[in-house]
Amino acid sequence: MELDVRAALEKLARRLGGEGAKLTEAGRLSGGASMETWAFAFEAPGGAERLILRRRSAPFDEETARSVSLATEAKLIQATGANGARVPQVRHVCDEADGLGEAYVMVRVDGETLGKKIVSDPRFDAVRPGLARQCGESLVAIHRTPPPPGLNLKAVDGTAELDRYEEVYRATRAERPILELAFQYLRKHVPAPVEPVLLHGDFRNGNIMFDPQAGVAAILDWELAHIGDPAEDMGWICTNSWRFGRPDRPVGGFGEYEDLLAGYASAGGRRIELSRVRFWQMLGSLRWGVMCLTMYLSWRDGITKSVERPMIGRRVSETEADLVVLLEEGL
Amino acid sequence: MITHPRTDELAESVRLWIDEIRPTLDPRNAFLARVAANAMATIARELMQGPAAEASAVAGMAAVLGHDGTFAELNSELCARIRAGELTVETPGLLTALAAIARNQIAIDQPSYKPEGTPAA
Structure with a gap:
């Protein structure tokens, strides 16, 4: 069954921003067949945040057989970032409680990738x-x-x-x-x-x-x-x-x-x-x-x-x- | 084959229809519809240009291999002899023949693609 990502993001907003957090934006960005990228944002008493969710939506196939897990990806971004590389800031690595499967959250960086x-x-x-x-x-x-x-x-x-x-x-x-x-x-x-x-x-x-x-x-x-x-x-x-x-x-x-x-x-x-x-x-x-x-x-x-x-x-x-x-x- | 309509015209009519409905689709389906329209355009180009491209490839491969054959036979033998190291980049005429085959194929598959070595417009 298709996972309700939006509902899961509402829950995640409360986890990251506290009980008063309210999802203000959630939309899937164009992504590959096996990987989803979502832009989302929330407002919370502690401040608003604009974030990116990256999650695996399909099991591995040939195309992705060489790839690392998303948890590894998050660790690499943190390690290279600490070493001075220009990378996004990892905000949260998802676990079972988030109900999003294999996924992590980054702080949104503005710019162009096309x-x-x-x-x-x-x-x-x-x-x-x-x-x-x-x-x-x-x-x-x-x-x-x-x-x-x-x-x-x-x-x-x-x-x-x-x-x-x-x-x-x-x-x-x-x-x-x-x-x-x-x-x-x-x-x-x-x-x-x-x-x-x-x-x-x-x-x-x-x-x-x-x-x-x-x-x-x-x-x-x-x-x-x-x-x-x-x-x-x-x-x-x-x-x-x-x-x-x-x-x-x-x-x-x-x-x-x-x-x-x-x-x-x-x-x-x-x-x-x-x-x-x-x-x-x-x-x-x-x-x-x-x-x-x-x-x-x-x-x-x-x-x-x-x-x-x-x-x-x-x-x-x-x-x-x-x-x-x-x-x-x-x- | 019959001409009213030709097969490439059928493909073209489907492509035009897909383009017409594309703006009404959600982003994922709009993207896939664009791919589908491109597929129809490729089919139309292959119908028009495919026979000449294949004849040219057969002639080019036959010249390199020194004998005639069908496209599939010559293509197989060419692959096997390259793999065995009997034909290399130094073999006279090989790269020229392969370059012509590649040009004709890209003209069918993706005519807007600018291969390596294309000068600035």
Whole structure:
């Protein structure tokens, strides 16, 4: 049965704001198939609060099999925030008494997350040239955070990631020559190992809240956090599928490689070669292509029924169009 | 096939109807309706452009592999030989053929997508 989230939020408002608390707003924001995000607010004798609820609404499927629990996500946000990363403030981690399932509550941060707006809305014209540098700086605070103990985060390097996605690709039984060639090419170009760090794991335009004056306001969506090569987080934000129609600006559709790397170095991050970022960028396109295939399969196999899924399957060709150019250019 | 209407016109009529009712839907269904309209547009494009794209892919793959075959046969063999390391980025003509296949496919699936390497407008 569909959970009555609104009723649960009324109860939660009283838990957070005291007996007199009254829910003044509750609405679901656009979210994924397995994760819900709700904006809500309450007024209470002690003051009003504007909050965000993040809750898992469906059991794990392939798409989310790599993800951490929401409780882990909340711990990572707190740990990286304490280390200087720009992240939302965790207000409350839900338990059974809240009746919301796996969920936590954050203080709402104002700004824009729609990638298309960041790359093209005139409101961001003034800050846009500085965003790639800010993204580089922001990553340092994350990568320098010691992983909180007891979280059991997965550790991944280039070879392990290729193994994982090739296994998933083989299981789909799809035959796509460009994906095959990308696997072969990347296997020959795996960068030398580096000391692994805490990664956001889904650091891309769309998962970052930007403010039209201040730029990076908060880094969101921590469910794919893991341990690995710092260049992985940099390569993912450079993957063309997240440039929103501006392939000429490699970082998120808003900035240049040099600025991302310079921001990282200036904040005290270790020096990272561009070719290393490009390896992860190319692996990012390949990974997104394989993910698109699995989303189609989740529909074909009857796991999900949404029309969204088979259409995402038709996005494999966008990654092929990108990969073939990257294969021509080399890393 | 019959022409009054053609299949792509049927798909187009459904797409237009979906667009018409979209504003009356709740946000989640409005989003899914947009996806559904896009699916109809993809079907219409594949009906129009698919045969030429497939013929071009068959010719391109046959040139790389040095023999004829159906799309499925050539595509399978191409994948197997790339996987075996017999065909690589250095193989003359391979990347050119794959690039043409990718261009034709994106023109059907997502014509507004700007691939890597597209210069600023």
